[in-house]
Every structure is written in C-alpha cells, then in structure tokens.
Amino acid sequence: MPLTREPNLKDPDGLYAAILDAHADLSESESMALNARLVLLLANHIGDEAVVREALALARQSIDAAASR
C-alpha cells in the first residue's frame, strides 16, 4: 500500500493543534526530542517499511525543494 497522500483525518485542524500542544513549553532541543520519539512510535505503528521510506523521501524532497528556491 503506497503512502496515503489524500486527506485522511476526520478533524485535521484539531489534530494539527494537538501536535502543537504537545510541544507547548518545550525548548527547541526538547521539541526535537519529542519529534524523534513521535517518528519512532508512528513508524513502528505503520509497520510497512516501504510506506515509512516513502514518507521520509517525500519529507526530505520538500526540504530540498525549499533549499533550492
């Protein structure tokens, strides 16, 4: 199954806020630590390594595209 690139959340604004709330009052390094743990937990939950790799590539591509603008 490829990475889902169409909207897939019932309450997208609510979840976006929840992600930011999780970072509330954290320093930059603590936020980095939180993001790392989140990636590890979600990657394990997804399980399908091809999907995780596709997401990694897509995220990286978006950073590289921004850098080359």
Added chain:
Amino acid sequence: MSDVRDIRFRHRRSADQDRGAPQHHPIIIVGAGPVGLVAALELARKGHRSILIEKKTNLSDGSRAICWAKRSLEIMDRLALGDVLTGKGVTWQSGKVFFDRRRVFEFDLLPERAQRRPAFVNLQQYYFEHFCIEAAARSDLIELRWQEEVEGFELTEDGPLLRIATPAGHYRLTADWVIAADGARSQIRRSLGLPFQGRVFADQFLICDIKMRMERGAERWFWFDPPFNRGRSALLHKQADDVWRLDFQLDATADREVVTDPDSVGRRVREMLGETVAFSFEWISLYRFQSRRLQRFRHGRVLFAGDAAHQMSPFGARGGNSGIQDVDNLIWKLDLVLRGRAPEALLDSYDFERIHAADENLLNTTRSTDFIAPKSAISRAFRDGVLALAATEPMARRLVNSGRLSVATCYDGSALNGPDGFATDECPATRPGAAAVDAPLADGWLLDALGSGFVAVCFCREQASARAFQRARGRLEPALPLQNLIVTDPIACARYGAERLPAYYLFRPDQHVAARWRQPEADGVTGALTRASGGAPLNA
C-alpha cells in the same frame, strides 16, 4: 596453569635459512594469531603441511578478542578444541542495557536451547592462541617459526616470494599459496600496495581489563550515559580467571598519555564499581573504531583473512569471530583445489562469500557505532528517544543497539548455492547459504554427525520415509563422493522444516547448506554438488 603470557617462543634457525636459493613450500601462513593458527590446524586436519611465520615471541599481550560466538566454537569443535575453550572460558548468552541509572532492556541471544554450544564463551585471546599452539605442536604437519618477520613480499613468476628477517639474519621463501593472516597492519597488504578502504571514527574508547573478585553473572552489561561516564557509554564483561573487560567511551580529543595513565584509569574504575573495589590491572589500551576492508580478499594465490582483510568496531564481537569464519570458508576450498578435486576458480567464491560476510559485519558494526556514539544533535535525539521509550515500550527495545552480536552470515547470492526446493519464506534459517543449525540427536549432536565433507541428509519423522529414502539412495547419489545421513530426531526435523514433510539437504564441508529439496532428483543432487565444488566434473 602458570601464566601462559609468560611463555616465550624462541627463534629456531630452520634449514631453509642455510640454503642460498629461496626454498619452496606449498603453503605459508603469515601471522600466528587466532586466524593463522586455525588455518594451520584446519589444513593439517585435511592432511596439508604448512609453515606459519610469526614475528612475536609470545602470545597476544592483551586479552583483545574475548567473545567467541557459537559458530566459532562449532568450528573449533571440528578441531577438537571446543571443550577446552568452553571449559576454560565463561559461558554467557544474556545481557542488560542501562540508560543513565535505569535498566531499559535485557536480551537472551540463544532463545533456542538444545544446541551443543552456547551463544558465547568469553575467553582471553591469549588462551585461545595457547590452546591452538598446543594442538599445533601435536601435529607434524605444522611448523611454527617464531620471531620471523615478513619484511618484503612480491609476486614473482615462481609464485609469492617472501623476504623474512630473523634474529639470525635474513632469508627468502617461495610458496604456491600464501594465507595473509598478519593482522590489521598487514605487511603483505602494504607490500602489495592494496588500498584498505573505509572509515576511521573520531571517538576514542579505553579498554581496561582488570582482575577482581565480583559476584555477578557472566552477562554483558552496557551503559548509555551512565553517571560515571556522563554523555558516553561503558561496557562490563566477564572473562576467565576473574578478569573483567571494562570499556569506556572517551572524548574524541582525549590525550592518550593522560587517559591511559593507570592513576587516571583507576579513578574511572572506582567511579564505575565503587570506591572500595579491590582490583589489579591486566591490560590498558586505547582505540578508535575502524570500518575498512580490502576490495578483494583473493589476489591470485595470496589469500587475505581476518583483520588483514577487514577491520571493524569491536561492538558485536565480529572481529575475531569473522576471522575464524573466513578460515572456515577458505580451507575446505583450498583443500579441494590442492587435491585436484576443484578448479582454482572455487577460491573466487571465498572472495564473494567472505566479502559478503565482511560487508554484513561492517554494516552492523557501523550502525552500532552510530547508536553508541551519535555524530549529531538529531542522531543523539533519536538515540536518547529510543532509550527513554525502551523502559516502557517493547517497540523501542528492538532498536536499542549496543552491538549486534556476531552470528554466522548466510551466503545469499553465492554461485555455490544450489536450488531451494522449499516454498517462499518456509524455514528461512536453513536456506541455501546458511550455516547448519545444531540439534540434539539420539547419540550426540547434529553438527558432529555432519562431519566435514559434503554430506546429504534426509530429515524425516517417519521411519517409512526413511526406508523409502534408503531405497532411493542408490538412484539419488550414483557414485557421488558424498556421505549420507538420515535424521529422525524431532528437534532436528523441526529446525530443518521437516516436521510434516521429509526434507533433503546437501551440506558443504563448512556445514553451510548448499541446497535443499522436498523431492530430490538424482540430476538435481549431482548438479548441486558440482556447483558447490566450483563446477568441477566429479570423480569419486
């Protein structure tokens, strides 16, 4: 036993040194470390004479390699040294991992019991060498030349030429075959100008072996970021004679003179084990991780093995063990070539298979190194995240990497592998290329029964199938140079995927699986045997 490290091996002038012209020998092995010694013993067991050249006068000065993996012990069993190594060493199979003050993870490396050898035996390298040298002394096919150093090496029309320095002057030798087991700083590798490519890591590690009485099991204990070595790692592991291996990660810029000073090391030891601990030093050494290998292990009739061919981080115990397994792979092939039973090209499979193993070992040790000593803030964030989650989350425990401990490499993709008659994903542990898995038989162990030639084994639970196989045997293996075995023991059958249906395996002399079938045909078995011996026409 008096201290084997006090033994001195004196140079004895050989008759070769009195000849004007270089004398010729079929096989010269350079380096009498574990790899060179096992090579000589394996060759002798197969009836081949070898000369072993060693520059030192004593055994390994430090404990160095200490963890001998199950597969290495099984190889040493074929040399009748498994019992003495296991008897003197410390058997272990489990470990604990700590993060700061908390225990976050425990592991057991041998979940499948009922095998002759444990996951690991810890034993100082000098003992390993000592037992090998005792065995070599009992053989009249091994000549050990101590205090002889290869100072020049070239490939001539007469084969490899070695220029050797001894306390009694210089002499030269030529050989049909040279096994270069002369270690990480291999003179042969340098003489041939062969690049040793890879990475050298900046982090420094301090090894300190101490002697002390401590009532603690023989587990491997590993700390990330402990109070006594903040921000870095440490390891504690038991060896024979109440010797313990301590390993401290240090700052990349730490000054060698300062950190290896016994007073400074002593302070570290007391911070780790308590102010009142009574101990004496055995060995202190500082090292940096290396991750390098030769591009080819076979250069014509020069065969590189062990650290001379590949060098890797010690976390995972893959240095010494992969060296022993190099030799295990090499010697049966050299034997077939020397006896004219296989073409020289069979040795190209040594190159392929052991480079495949070296790459697997280098990949694993490099990944461990990146986990143990993170190179960037984000790398550390993920590492610390794994360790923090591991305390409560099973998913994170599998990611904790304090060294992935050595297991035998499966030679996937080797030209020697024959057909796999099993369904996809069926019993992958014993697929073609894999090392045989041990199992108890009614009268001993499977690995002993396999012996050390090509052997065909029918695993079947039903006596009726065994009888059918026996009847078919003549048809299946017409005049092949092949031993036969029928195994009906339940654990063995389960491990080889023969609980319900019979399975038929062809094993190589190094006990790796060459091919397997559900319904073997005579042509298939003959073809697989030919393929596994390098494509030579077979004559029994």
